[in-house]
Amino acid sequence: MARSTRSHATRRAPMGVAANAAPRAERGRTDSPETPLAVRTKDVEVDEALREYVAKRAGFKLGKFAEAIERITVRFEDLNGPKKGSPADRCAIKVVISRHESVLVEVVDADPRAAFDKCIDSVERAVRRALEKTKSKARRR
Template identity: 40%
Template sequence: MKTTRRRRSSSRSRFPGWVPKADKRKSGRGDVQLVPAHIRVLGIDLSKDQRAYIRQRLSRKLKKFADAIERVSVRVKDVNGPRGGTDKVCRIKVVLSNLPSVVFEAQDAALDVAVGSALDGTERAVRRSVQRRRMKPIKVGTRPKARLN
């Protein structure tokens, strides 16, 4: 039984498939058009519609952090490989400007569920990382030295 999903039109722009090396992002720019999203597939055939759907969801989830993102890599693979089986893994890596990279992985029998879970987790992890950077650093005071008499 197949269910059809209604697509909502969105004014948000999607992440491009690739960006030439000469246009590599510099830290601090906020243009969503320059945030590349690479989708790599191992052992699964993804249609153009599925790739477009992943890009659209990435754009929707990560657009608010675009000024902190340098690039995004999505890896989708079949865990069981040629042996068969139903497990699919979606691993998303987000490289952030002046922060450590964020990697989130989700595994499920259904590809859409694995991708959705990975996107939700990635959004939370990126938000946490960016918020940590925005917080004021804790100032460590120096203790006075003990006097010897």
């Protein structure tokens, strides 16, 4: 498989595009100005307002790293199922970074939006650390 020789200096647009908007082979690494964001659910009602909030907030928090990010997956899951009592919703965010290991953060909270807010803050810090590690290794060489 031939690799593209294009520069990675192209600026990407804000995140929030549906995942698999175009096949990866067509998009390539920097051909598309969009970073795919997928929101997946399991036993949790995620309305359109929450999906828009997730896309907007992810773009705000992770947009500065857009050149390095290949895709983002946000998963919501109801841990208690149909039981009544204390609701427990899990939010897991996975960020696939070019030429790095993926970043995965999970948070459990009573509300999906609250779980997402805590999770996206942690993901931002984790992505920053992952990218800074590479910079410091390059400086040592």
